[in-house]
Each structure stands twice: as C-alpha cells, then as structure tokens.
Amino acid sequence: MYRRHTFEERLLIISRLICGESLEAICREGKLDKKMVRQWLLRYEKYGDEGLRGTRPYHYSAVEKLSIVMEVEEKGIPLQEICL
Incomplete structure (x- = not known):
C-alpha cells in the first residue's frame, strides 16, 4: 500500500543520504521505493527544501x-x- 510521506520524513531521509548512508539500506529499513527516494534526492539537489514539499498535479x-x-x-x- 502506498504511504504518503510528510515533508519532515522526506527531509530526514535525504539528510541521511547526504551524510553517507546507502540508498539501499535506507530503503530496506523504511520499506521505501528506491526510484521514489532517488526522485526526492534529485528534486532536493535542484530546488532545496522546496523540492521536497510535494507538487500539485x-x-x-x-x-x-x-x-x-x-x-x-x-x-x-x-x-x-x-x-x-
């Protein structure tokens, strides 16, 4: 089942990635989709915190x-x- 992640959860995950934790370990621990987390990282790198706030359709x-x-x-x- 898909679970919507809050801005704070996304920011914490990205912070862990930036600190050097592996994507695989974080995704396994949190039962997260790797593609989704990579997308969060790309949006964070391009737009900063605002990139993690979500988008409108x-x-x-x-x-x-x-x-x-x-x-x-x-x-x-x-x-x-x-x-x-």
Whole structure:
C-alpha cells in the first residue's frame, strides 16, 4: 500500500543520504521505493527544501507533450531530468 510521506520524513531521509548512508539500506529499513527516494534526492539537489514539499498535479497540453518528446529524442535529455 502506498504511504504518503510528510515533508519532515522526506527531509530526514535525504539528510541521511547526504551524510553517507546507502540508498539501499535506507530503503530496506523504511520499506521505501528506491526510484521514489532517488526522485526526492534529485528534486532536493535542484530546488532545496522546496523540492521536497510535494507538487500539485499538472496536466500538459498536446503542444507541451510534443515539445517534451522532441527534447528527449533530439537532445538525449533523460525524461526524469526534463520532469524536474
């Protein structure tokens, strides 16, 4: 079952990663998805604390979706990076 994590929980997990604890150990201990925690880390590195506060759902127009696909294909930018 999916569990929503508070800002404080996310910040604590990211702090542990920054202090050198392994991603695998933290995820195993907290029964967390590695991809989710990596995404938190990327958002933290790019936006600081605000990156961990969560996001609101956003619906992309057809033009925006096409632009994203073109960036991925032409520039080779990973989709995860574009999403940030």
